[in-house]
């Protein structure tokens with residue numbers, strides 16, 4: 150066996166397959182540090198900082214963070230994505246990726262206590278990477294270390310950088326180091342940008358599929374509704390600029406085009422590792438996005454300035470877009486009090502658009518961290534009296550619904566469930582809000598329809614609540630053949646039994 154593990158390798162710090170999120174963050178983190186992963190974990194801690202009073206979002210509370218990296222890999226052409234982790238994690242991740250229509254196989258290198266302890270897992274990973282690295286089929290092979298292999302120090306950095314011309318990208322994406330799946334997208338996008346940047350520095354690289362852009366381009370950072378880049382392109386045209394690729398890209402060669410830009414629009418502001426690569430390529434970064442009237446006005450000005458566009462052309466772009474946005478906003482007003490929370494990273498942009506549409510937005514919670522690229526949106530919202538909470542926990546999101554009693558709660562699944570139980574109309578952020586255009590004139594009217602329709606449903610919630618009362622809640626939850634009868638005597642018996650057991654345990658402890 151070729152033992153290529155670092156000397157600090159401590160395989161017994163984790164116990165093999167089947168341990169994971171529930172093993173305890175501190176224990177996993179300590180194991181990973183012992184096993185030689187300190188450097189990467191420190192980088193993650195700097196890139197994806199937790200709030201000082203970090204709530205449950207510093208844990209993989211909702212979705213396994215690695216899903217973000219997996220999804221980025223699976224959406225790229227000619228890219229194979231392989232997971233190395235516990236079978237239960239891989240099952241969940243593949244299930245979720247196919248639920249979201251991956252239409253692509255997910256590679257998996259299984260392990261057990263023995264292969265983990267002996268270092269054979271690394272050999273198995275290397276074998277599978279060699280098998281997959283077929284230049285006829287792939288530009289890149291991505292291999293993702295999940296929690297246990299990361300905590301065990303499986304050294305993906307020792308894999309060859311390239312096999313038969315296929316790039317090998319190994320990344321650690323542990324739930325105890327990368328807080329959200331949104332940031333895990335950045336982990337892979339940043340690793341790919343770094344690789345592509347080094348290729349550019351080393352010599353000529355492939356041109357984009359449709360040739361190099363005729364105009365200077367603006368790279369768009371963050372996944373967005375497919376029509377939005379088209380709309381952004383139309384807004385940029387009067388400035389003599391074009392919309393460049395969206396990062397994370399759909400193809401390897403788009404990475405070169407993304408780096409070859411006049412400016413980068415950090416539409417999603419949490420892509421810290423990717424921004425580091427653009428800064429290394431000496432590209433200016435602009436935060437926020439062209440949402441609503443004021444957002445679009447400020448964004449066009451900032452992009453134009455970053456790309457050295459003369460003021461007259463910036464003004465031409467504004468004149469071409471702003472009146473249309475104002476007209477749509479005034480035709481499609483939103484009336485009602487709204488709280489909003491999500492984990493996509495675009496929450497502040499949606500809130501801005503809702504405020505400009507006339508909504509009374511009281512709270513915005515984002516699972517993502519605060520960065521300098523979200524400062525402009527945060528300041529704008531706070532000036533309008535909106536409470537902005539980064540690294541928002543579920544408890545904070547629920548407390549906001551409770552405090553503000555909104556006409557509409559936009560949020561994650563558990564927030565929506567809680568709001569519905571309280572007869573408050575609610576909408577899923579990811580499925581119903583993220584899946585709409587937000588930018589420019591197209592975005593201005595797109596939220597109003599769905600938001601107003603949801604708010605108008607309040608009466609139906611009240612009717613349902615009045616009809617069902619407390620049927621099916623508390624002790625009466627579940628399927629019953631007859632009317633459920635309360636049995637307070639059973640509860641009393643159980644209570645006494647528990648007290649007796651507690652006393653017995655206390656006596657035993659005192660006697661020992």
Ligand code: SF4
Pocket residue numbers: 168169170171209213214215234235237238241295296297323324325
């Ligand atoms: S890889 Fe994801 S599911 Fe598995 S233990 Fe880590 S956070 Fe949990």
